[in-house]
Amino acid sequence: MIALSLVEPPPGYVMTRLQFSKSGGLRLTSGPMPTFRPGDVVRVPFPYTDRPIRQWRPALVVAAGPLADNHGLLWVNMITSAENRPWPDDIVLDFAAAGLPVASVVRVGKIATIEVADAGALGRIQDQELQAVRVILARMLEF
Numbered sequence: 440m441i442a443l444s445l446v447e448p449p450p451g452y453v454m455t456r457l458q459f460s461k462s463g464g465l466r467l468t469s470g471p472m473p474t475f476r477p478g479d480v481v482r483v484p485f486p487y488t489d490r491p492i493r494q495w496r497p498a499l500v501v502a503a504g505p506l507a508d509n510h511g512l513l514w515v516n517m518i519t520s521a522e523n524r525p526w527p528d529d530i531v532l533d534f535a536a537a538g539l540p541v542a543s544v545v546r547v548g549k550i551a552t553i554e555v556a557d558a559g560a561l562g563r564i565q566d567q568e569l570q571a572v573r574v575i576l577a578r579m580l581e582f
Contacts, residue, residue, distance in 0.1 A: 473555060475503045475513060478569040480537045481558040485517055486551055497561055498553070499545050501576060507555050515558075516572065517549035528575045530568055538562020547575045 475481060479500040484493035498515035506512050521531065521542035529544040537543070538561040545568070564572075 473558065473560065475500045475507065475555065475558060475560070477501055477503060477573075478564050478566070479503075480518065480539065480561040480563060481513070481515065482561055483513075483515055483551075483553045483558050485515070485549075485553075488549075497539055497543070498551070499564060499572065500558075501550070501572065503555075511555050513553050513555055513558060515551055515553050516576075517546040517551070518543050519546050520544075528579070530571050530575070532564055532568055536562070537564045545572055547572055547579065550576075 477500055480497055481500055482495060483498045485496045485498055486493050497518040499518055500513050501516055502514035506514065518532070518537075518539065521534075521544050523544075525544070526546060526548055528547045530547060532539065532543050532545060534541060534543045545564075
């Protein structure tokens, strides 16, 4: 039998995940839930479509708000090296301003749903770059 201990989090904290305790039981852990908004660059475990693995990489937050508040989720676009083979809808970034170490692009065609608790802040893209991503996303989503 597994014992589950429930503890009320302090104000401003939310329950984020179940963890195994040293004694072998399960416990809910709490911590401050990070807040993100569209245009933030984050480090996340991005899933691959052709392999059953995830790789930690930078990504662009394209939806947060109610999605994050109500479900603890973010929608993110992949950010990849500008040296990779380009896709027609890639958006070139001012990588230094975005907190990235090398020349990079947003690969708008690669979108994923990630748990907020798994994201770490890296930086932010410029407003005109975010607007370009929004235009391409709207076209791809057929809105």
